[in-house]
Amino acid sequence: MKKRLLAAVLSTLMLLSACGNGGGNDTVVVSGKMWTEQYILTEMLALVIEEKTDLNVEREEALGEVSILTPALEKGDIDMYVEYTGTGLKAVLKEEAEQGADADAIYEQVKKGYEEKFDVTWLEPLGFENTYTLAYRKGEGIDAETYSELIPYSKDMVFGAPHQFYERPGDGYDDLIKAYEFDFKNTESYDPNIMYEAVKNGDVDLIPAFTTDGRIQRYDLAVTEDDKGFFPPFYAAPIVRQEVLEEHPELEDAVNSLAGQISEEEMSELNAKVDMDKENVEDVAREFLISKGIIEE
Numbered sequence: 001m002k003k004r005l006l007a008a009v010l011s012t013l014m015l016l017s018a019c020g021n022g023g024g025n026d027t028v029v030v031s032g033k034m035w036t037e038q039y040i041l042t043e044m045l046a047l048v049i050e051e052k053t054d055l056n057v058e059r060e061e062a063l064g065e066v067s068i069l070t071p072a073l074e075k076g077d078i079d080m081y082v083e084y085t086g087t088g089l090k091a092v093l094k095e096e097a098e099q100g101a102d103a104d105a106i107y108e109q110v111k112k113g114y115e116e117k118f119d120v121t122w123l124e125p126l127g128f129e130n131t132y133t134l135a136y137r138k139g140e141g142i143d144a145e146t147y148s149e150l151i152p153y154s155k156d157m158v159f160g161a162p163h164q165f166y167e168r169p170g171d172g173y174d175d176l177i178k179a180y181e182f183d184f185k186n187t188e189s190y191d192p193n194i195m196y197e198a199v200k201n202g203d204v205d206l207i208p209a210f211t212t213d214g215r216i217q218r219y220d221l222a223v224t225e226d227d228k229g230f231f232p233p234f235y236a237a238p239i240v241r242q243e244v245l246e247e248h249p250e251l252e253d254a255v256n257s258l259a260g261q262i263s264e265e266e267m268s269e270l271n272a273k274v275d276m277d278k279e280n281v282e283d284v285a286r287e288f289l290i291s292k293g294i295i296e297e
Helices: 002-020 036-052 066-075 085-092 103-118 147-156 163-167 173-180 195-201 242-247 250-258 264-275 281-291
Strands: 027-031 056-060 080-084 120-122 132-137 158-162 186-190 207-210 221-223 236-241
Touching (some): 027 036, 036 080, 036 281, 066 103, 080 085, 103 120, 132 147, 132 195, 158 163, 158 207, 163 173, 195 207, 236 242, 236 250, 242 250, 264 281
Parallel strands (some): 027 056
Antiparallel strands (some): 120 236, 132 207, 132 221
């Protein structure tokens, strides 16, 4: 009798536990990198999943850079985040684009590589590219519209970048200075959200700014063109573990409701609202999705 009672109690506890965590299989963990745009995109992914599916969403925002996020996906610690095609190509797959490949071909190359190597797939691009531009303060006697035109100035310049940029293989600092033969006077390492203040205040002279960062316009920084095509296209797209899509096929349609919905100008303005106007990330993401008719008010 006691054994039967104990078994019944244990069975009930296990059932309650399963109900409490959704059975362990109906929660999607959405993550991202450690800068403003990624905070916003993490929240957008979470909101559309909550709106368009019955899945629970766990937000693991600002988990880290690609060196942390990729193993987290492989282990199943997270299920999804927004990545950029250029980062996937060079920093993760360590591949080069095929000769003459356009942005769509590179997307397909990266998608295939992730599926084969990590069992992770790329969903449809969000509509904007966030690549690098080398940015500097205006009015400092520098007259350069391309990376190459910066070369003669570099010997008198302090270069400031996020710590991760100095460690990136393929498209990071070491490869950049080889490609353009820069000879910077010194280098400094900053949090990605601090380096704009650093160049604005004169603590450094040049930064690898993100083209969708609203502070470029707000701080009236000069930008330059990657005239040698050192950086590949950096189109933003959600990536997700294939196992999760197989378990929850409704997830793909939900997230793809964001496809092509965010322009570079819109992403820049969203970033500026958070960074400059100090608006709340959740409010900025929600208001944008409502304005696009992607979620309801």
